[in-house]
Amino acid sequence: MSRPVPGPDWLSFVARMARNPRAIGAISPASGALAEAMAAQVDFSRPGRVLELGPGTGAITRALVRHAGLKRMLALEADPTFARLLRARFPGLDVVEGDASRAGGIEAMGPFNAIISSLPLLNFPAHERVELVRALLRLVPPGAPFVQYSYGIRPPLPRATDLRVSLAETVWRNLPPARVWVFEAKPARAKAVRERELVA
Numbered sequence: 001m002s003r004p005v006p007g008p009d010w011l012s013f014v015a016r017m018a019r020n021p022r023a024i025g026a027i028s029p030a031s032g033a034l035a036e037a038m039a040a041q042v043d044f045s046r047p048g049r050v051l052e053l054g055p056g057t058g059a060i061t062r063a064l065v066r067h068a069g070l071k072r073m074l075a076l077e078a079d080p081t082f083a084r085l086l087r088a089r090f091p092g093l094d095v096v097e098g099d100a101s102r103a104g105g106i107e108a109m110g111p112f113n114a115i116i117s118s119l120p121l122l123n124f125p126a127h128e129r130v131e132l133v134r135a136l137l138r139l140v141p142p143g144a145p146f147v148q149y150s151y152g153i154r155p156p157l158p159r160a161t162d163l164r165v166s167l168a169e170t171v172w173r174n175l176p177p178a179r180v181w182v183f184e185a186k187p188a189r190a191k192a193v194r195e196r197e198l199v200a
Contacts (some may be wrong), residue, residue, distance in 0.1 A: 029056060030118065033173035034149060035063035037180045038116055041147045041168055042067070048113035049074050051139065053100045056082050056118060058089050064116060065090060074109055076100055101132055103139075112139050115146040121156040130160050137163075137185045146183040155181050162186050 030038075038060050042050060044067050052075045055061045064073055070092045077083040083097045096106070100119055115136055121129045137146055147168070150156040155165045168180040 028175050029059040030149070030178070031059070031171070031174040032063070034171045034178050034180070035060040037169045037171050038147050038149060039063040039067050041145050041180065041182055042114040042116070044068050044072075044113075046113040046144070048072075048111040048140075049109075050114050050116060051076065051106065051110070051112045052116045052118075053136075054078070054118040054120075055086060058086050060116060060118060061086065061090060061093070065093070070094075074106070074112070076103060076106060100136065103136070107139055110139060111141075112144070113141070114144055115140060117146065117148045119148070121148065122150060122152070126158040129157055130163070133157060133163065133183050134160075134185075137183065142185060142187065144184070148181050148183065149178045150181065151176050151178055153179070155179075157181070157183060 042064075044050075049072050050064055050068050052061060052064060052073060055075045055077055056079075061073070061075060070090060073093060075086055075093060075095045076098055077086060077095060078097065078099050080097060083095050086093060086095045094109070096109070098106075100117075117136075119132075121132075124132075133146060140146070148156060149171075155167070157163065157165050159165075162185065164184045164186050166182050166184075168182050171178045171180065
């Protein structure tokens with residue numbers, strides 16, 4: 001299903017972080033335990049593809065591929081080096097080079113049943129985080145999860161009246177320990193989005 005790429009992952013990861021630290025929020029690739037904790041939040045029996053944002057070296061991608069298969073995934077990666085690495089490591093994986101904040105064209109590549117994110121949300125102002133998550137949640141049906149990990153005790157998303165944020169799991173077997181958060185649109189928000197789509 002996958003084949004190794006020469007060279008340790010952390011070397012590629014550190015090199016890219018040194019080049020553009022604002023675009024990378026982790027200090028090392030996700031552990032296998034974190035990858036499995038992220039994948040565990042997805043109901044793979046639901047129709048649609050899994051949209052992975054910022055897969056980097058593919059640590060979480062590997063777990064998702066085991067559960068979903070290559071054909072039921074779409075990886076959106078802004079860094080060209082990481083995008084090439086993903087294509088080499090997972091032949092057949094649909095990898096799109098692009099910025100998640102400008103992912104309007106991604107909707108046509110769905111439908112999607114979940115979003116798995118390694119985006120560095122904490123690198124951006126709070127209001128930008130909320131707007132980005134709102135926009136991306138429009139790509140999935142009501143109740144579908146937007147799964148994000150972070151290293152802090154508090155959630156990476158500030159309180160918003162239309163978004164539900166819950167802690168799914170704390171993963172101690174990761175460097176550093178990470179928390180897995182699930183974002184969902186509250187029912188009123190989901191209804192409003194559907195109504196706007198019908199009017200449009």
